[in-house]
Amino acid sequence: MTSTSQQYRFVSAAKLPTRKGEFTIHAFVEDSGTEHVALSYGSWQPSDVVPIRIHSECLTGDALFSTRCDCGFQLERAMENIVAHGYGVLLYLRQEGRGIGLINKIRAYHLQDSGMDTVEANEHLGFDADLRTYDMCKLMLDKLDVHNVELMTNNPRKTAALKDLGINVVSRKPIDHGITNDNKHYIRTKTEKLGHAFDPHLFKD
Numbered sequence: 001m002t003s004t005s006q007q008y009r010f011v012s013a014a015k016l017p018t019r020k021g022e023f024t025i026h027a028f029v030e031d032s033g034t035e036h037v038a039l040s041y042g043s044w045q046p047s048d049v050v051p052i053r054i055h056s057e058c059l060t061g062d063a064l065f066s067t068r069c070d071c072g073f074q075l076e077r078a079m080e081n082i083v084a085h086g087y088g089v090l091l092y093l094r095q096e097g098r099g100i101g102l103i104n105k106i107r108a109y110h111l112q113d114s115g116m117d118t119v120e121a122n123e124h125l126g127f128d129a130d131l132r133t134y135d136m137c138k139l140m141l142d143k144l145d146v147h148n149v150e151l152m153t154n155n156p157r158k159t160a161a162l163k164d165l166g167i168n169v170v171s172r173k174p175i176d177h178g179i180t181n182d183n184k185h186y187i188r189t190k191t192e193k194l195g196h197a198f199d200p201h202l203f204k205d
Helices: 059-063 071-085 102-113 118-124 136-143 156-164 184-194
Strands: 008-017 022-030 035-041 049-056 088-093 148-152 168-173
Touching: 008 136, 022 136, 035 071, 035 136, 049 071, 049 168, 059 071, 071 088, 088 136, 102 118, 148 156, 156 168
Parallel strands: 049 088, 049 148, 148 168
Antiparallel strands: 008 022, 022 035, 035 088
């Protein structure tokens, strides 16, 4: 779930005006060269419970508005939730396709078009169903002076990963958003095979 071999460092920060509000973007890099960013909004005290979202990069959903996943919808909703709360953090991790990369994700999409589900497609390509790690989150949250969090997620692995890192997950907030006719089967698979905590009525046929 986490690893300790990779090292991470903070690089720089800058203002980032968005359609949702003005955030600050914080840049981090791994020794391997992989880059990650955090978006912070507002201010808080070290003892405050801070709403956060850990969001793994999804070019197709986040930037190209694909409806075959719920990623872009969840990214948008998380930013809206943070602004509505008055403060919060979004960690944007560069681990496309649950860690298999963009090209392999498209290869997995091709297999899904032929009848496999998202887990079967990843495994057919020789990958585990989910290769993502979250150990970089500790440095990012420490840098932002965040120690107690309300985690916006449907994925129990994220909650467990943060707790393993010593981050106090005070509560989990569901982020059921963006369920479409194109992604109902995908979401059902995440629920049944990966343990994601979606409300079943949200993707009934």
